Amino acid sequence: MQLRTPLPEYGPADDSTLIRRNLEEIEPVADSATAYFYALLFVQHPQLRELFPVSMDTQRDRIFRALLTAARLSDDPDVLTEYLSGLGRGHRKYGTQPEHYPAVGECLIAALTQYCTLTWSDESEAAWVRVYTTISQIMIDAAAEDEKRAPAWWNAEIVAHEMRTPGIAVLTVRPDQPYPFRAGQYTSIETPWWPRVWRHYSFASAPRSDGLLSFHVKAVPAGWVSNALVHRARPGDTVRLGPPSGSMTVDHSTDTGLLCLGGGTGIAPIKALVEDVAEHGRSRPVEVFYGARSDHDLYDLHTMLRLGDRHPWLSVRPVVSDVPLHGPGYGPGQPGGSAPLEGQLPDVIRQYGPWSAYDGYLSGPPGMIRSAVDALRGAGIPAHRIRHDSIDELVAAAQ
Numbered sequence: 059m060q061l062r063t064p065l066p067e068y069g070p071a072d073d074s075t076l077i078r079r080n081l082e083e084i085e086p087v088a089d090s091a092t093a094y095f096y097a098l099l100f101v102q103h104p105q106l107r108e109l110f111p112v113s114m115d116t117q118r119d120r121i122f123r124a125l126l127t128a129a130r131l132s133d134d135p136d137v138l139t140e141y142l143s144g145l146g147r148g149h150r151k152y153g154t155q156p157e158h159y160p161a162v163g164e165c166l167i168a169a170l171t172q173y174c175t176l177t178w179s180d181e182s183e184a185a186w187v188r189v190y191t192t193i194s195q196i197m198i199d200a201a202a203e204d205e206k207r208a209p210a211w212w213n214a215e216i217v218a219h220e221m222r223t224p225g226i227a228v229l230t231v232r233p234d235q236p237y238p239f240r241a242g243q244y245t246s247i248e249t250p251w252w253p254r255v256w257r258h259y260s261f262a263s264a265p266r267s268d269g270l271l272s273f274h275v276k277a278v279p280a281g282w283v284s285n286a287l288v289h290r291a292r293p294g295d296t297v298r299l300g301p302p303s304g305s306m307t308v309d310h311s312t313d314t315g316l317l318c319l320g321g322g323t324g325i326a327p328i329k330a331l332v333e334d335v336a337e338h339g340r341s342r343p344v345e346v347f348y349g350a351r352s353d354h355d356l357y358d359l360h361t362m363l364r365l366g367d368r369h370p371w372l373s374v375r376p377v378v379s380d381v382p383l384h385g386p387g388y389g390p391g392q393p394g395g396s397a398p399l400e401g402q403l404p405d406v407i408r409q410y411g412p413w414s415a416y417d418g419y420l421s422g423p424p425g426m427i428r429s430a431v432d433a434l435r436g437a438g439i440p441a442h443r444i445r446h447d448s449i450d451e452l453v454a455a456a457q
């Protein structure tokens with residue numbers, strides 16, 4: 059039987075403190091605890107197995123990550139509700155039903171009881187029951203509300219597939235029903251070859267009058283979905299799309315300038331944002347720094363430069379990082395010149411500015427986003443005016 063060891067030195071604590079203590083204890087053994095949780099879930103509720111991918115390797119830490127995120131946001135009820143509502147809506151595509159939540163809750167608490175040997179107590183169990191019930195109810199309500207106006211997923215036929223480099227393809231798809239979204243957002247894609255494996259991709263264009271959507275996909279090592287989309291998918295194939303998500307969108311009520319950093323395929327949502335600004339017809343400065351390892355990897359530079367030629371408020375500067383650095387001054391690419399600037403994106407923008415009156419938009423690898431946030435804050439842009447997708451989600455997407 060499980061020993062419950064209340065920790066006397068803590069004294070009375072609220073639910074989020076109790077839960078955080080459990081999560082801190084479980085973090086180093088999260089892999090084993092999640093494996094135990096799923097084993098229990100599938101033995102006790104075998105009918106739930108078919109909602110998950112055949113291979114569970116990238117799935118495993120999702121639930122733990124979601125719990126960590128929920129715990130982290132627990133002091134900010136509005137943001138927490140928004141996060142959980144998005145999660146609830148996003149779960150519709152998996153076929154999740156309200157009756158699945160108690161089954162998951164029981165197994166989650168059983169796994170926590172098993173692995174939180176130091177911080178588990180009757181109080182923390184009661185806290186988990188209360189918090190899990192609240193979490194599930196928000197997710198269930200958001201899914202029910204969403205069901206009234208949107209399908210659980212969209213089928214979308216691939217209508218164009220263009221290889222831009224040996225590993226990067228631009229895909230254009232036609233959804234079978236109208237697909238409302240905003241420039242700067244992303245969706246999840248499931249291919250016919252890897253059922254129930256969904257991966258996030260940003261929209262590479264603002265909403266178009268013909269309803270077509272486009273995505274930039276780079277085949278990453280061991281990336282099942284990305285390799286299938288780049289090397290296997292062809293026009294005529296059908297993929298599934300989840301609902302749109304993400305808040306890296308433009309506030310059209312102001313004329314604030316936009317400083318946009320797009321690293322690699324991270325240029326996709328930046329292009330969508332530029333098109334969005336163009337469609338709103340308000341003249342506001344947009345400065346795009348488009349980074350890649352070498353100039354061969356700047357696969358969408360032509361499109362971006364064409365946009366720059368068409369819109370006087372837009373400036374596009376290519377930046378390459380895999381070159382020897384020559385110290386301050388950054389080599390051949392000088393302001394106004396056409397040759398790429400040299401260096402890492404966050405370092406290069408420090409050479410320009412001033413940026414304090416701009417809003418920041420960051421899209422690319424997680425490491426780039428982290429250091430670009432520091433660079434932009436150092437340049438005087440406050441945190442609440444720097445937008446990017448969740449770094450946790452980007453790390454997961456890279457798996």
Ligand SMILES: NC(=O)C1=CN([C@@H]2O[C@H](COP(=O)(O)OP(=O)(O)OC[C@H]3O[C@@H](n4cnc5c(N)ncnc54)[C@H](O)[C@@H]3O)[C@@H](O)[C@H]2O)C=CC1
Pocket residue numbers: 244260276320321322323324325326327348349350351355377378379401402403404420421422423424425426427429446447452455456
């Ligand atoms: N909404 C978003 O944030 C999106 C993010 N992505 C992510 O962008 C990434 C694209 O990958 P690749 O094309 O292979 O990019 P990459 O690894 O070739 O890097 C692209 C650019 O980012 C810079 N960079 C990379 N790591 C950095 C670091 N630690 N610090 C500073 N700069 C860094 C590089 O110098 C280069 O300029 C993927 O991780 C993908 O998931 C892609 C699309 C949208």
